[in-house]
Amino acid sequence: MEKVSTAPVSVDAREKKIVRTSVLGILANVLLAAFKAIVGLATHSIAVVLDAVNNLSDALSSVVTIIGTKLASKTPDKKHPLGHGRIEYLSTTIVSMLVLYAGVTAIVESIKKIIHPESPDYSPVSLLIIAVAVLVKVFLGRYVKSIGEKVHSDSLIASGSDATFDAILSFSVLVTALLSLTLHINLEAWVGVAIAVFIIKAGIEMLLDALDDIVGHRVDFETIHGVKKTILESEPDVSGVYDLILHSYGPEKLIGSVHVEIPDSYTAEQIDALERRIAEKVYAEHNIILAGIGIYSRNLSDDETAAMRSAVTKIASAHDGVLQLHGFYLNKTEKIMNFDIILDFSVKDRDSLFMEIVQEIHEAFPEYQLRPTLDLDI
Numbered sequence: 001m002e003k004v005s006t007a008p009v010s011v012d013a014r015e016k017k018i019v020r021t022s023v024l025g026i027l028a029n030v031l032l033a034a035f036k037a038i039v040g041l042a043t044h045s046i047a048v049v050l051d052a053v054n055n056l057s058d059a060l061s062s063v064v065t066i067i068g069t070k071l072a073s074k075t076p077d078k079k080h081p082l083g084h085g086r087i088e089y090l091s092t093t094i095v096s097m098l099v100l101y102a103g104v105t106a107i108v109e110s111i112k113k114i115i116h117p118e119s120p121d122y123s124p125v126s127l128l129i130i131a132v133a134v135l136v137k138v139f140l141g142r143y144v145k146s147i148g149e150k151v152h153s154d155s156l157i158a159s160g161s162d163a164t165f166d167a168i169l170s171f172s173v174l175v176t177a178l179l180s181l182t183l184h185i186n187l188e189a190w191v192g193v194a195i196a197v198f199i200i201k202a203g204i205e206m207l208l209d210a211l212d213d214i215v216g217h218r219v220d221f222e223t224i225h226g227v228k229k230t231i232l233e234s235e236p237d238v239s240g241v242y243d244l245i246l247h248s249y250g251p252e253k254l255i256g257s258v259h260v261e262i263p264d265s266y267t268a269e270q271i272d273a274l275e276r277r278i279a280e281k282v283y284a285e286h287n288i289i290l291a292g293i294g295i296y297s298r299n300l301s302d303d304e305t306a307a308m309r310s311a312v313t314k315i316a317s318a319h320d321g322v323l324q325l326h327g328f329y330l331n332k333t334e335k336i337m338n339f340d341i342i343l344d345f346s347v348k349d350r351d352s353l354f355m356e357i358v359q360e361i362h363e364a365f366p367e368y369q370l371r372p373t374l375d376l377d378i
Helices: 011-043 046-072 087-115 124-151 154-182 188-215 221-234 268-286 303-317 350-364
Strands: 240-248 254-263 288-298 322-331 336-343 369-375
Touching (some): 011 046, 011 124, 011 154, 046 188, 087 154, 087 188, 124 154, 221 254, 221 268, 240 288, 240 322, 254 322, 268 288, 288 322, 303 336, 303 350, 336 350, 350 369
Parallel strands (some): 254 288, 336 369
Antiparallel strands (some): 240 254
């Protein structure tokens, strides 16, 4: 399987690639739509006409992608200090709505043809045009999707996948035409319904993906693991990395925060230098801006503290649904114990379980004032 490069792509280079690829898609789809429309009208084939409509909707999708990319690449301003990258999610939503509209229109027209059938009249030239269209769509789909993966453009990836589906649909139209010519079996309208269903399915999937990006979702495991690994390997005194939160402000802009656990002997000067090193390293390797780096203080090694930490962790881990206990810090002078507990989202009553665990820890160490936090699995 071909590996996609994960190296950051500059904003200008990314925009140029998306626009250039989209323009290529527009030209190809407009030409295909024109040829198929001529063939469909000349042969009275509803399947070919709907295939042409599908190509035209792809061209419109590429136009929206270009507009969305141009708007998203606008420089930050006072009202939008983090840029306009999220506009691309809106453009993907518009593309999906166009695809859905084309699919609904196609299925309505196909049903009309089932009720009032009309036999097509294919010629060798029309069959050749359809065959060429299949090949063009196969190559176009693979090319557009590969560029989309390289520049992390959901719109291009969606367009590439859609083009691959189009190739399959065009091939089914070709098979239908051959059956009509050789066996005189008319499946035109039924193939039109199949095309419409595929178009609607693609539109729904694109819409759900776009809405998922707008609502906000968990960043992929590879990115999270990579950031944590970078911090741990570059800073020997960091004993743990937790609570990594990343917000997307466009496909190429992630901004977030993280907690790191360091010895309680660190001075403010050392912490300041550490935070700057971590932020620079993460940005250089992952193109991610860490706007905030929080600190968990870890007690320096002593047998009593280590034993208490182990006991508290054991009490929490004995409950199903507990994923992790971190941020443990013991203030022996003021008798205060701090810790965070992460519970799985599958736990039905997270608050009740959390309070039950805290109560058990309190019973084990009644002389300490507990300051626990119910943390999120992020």
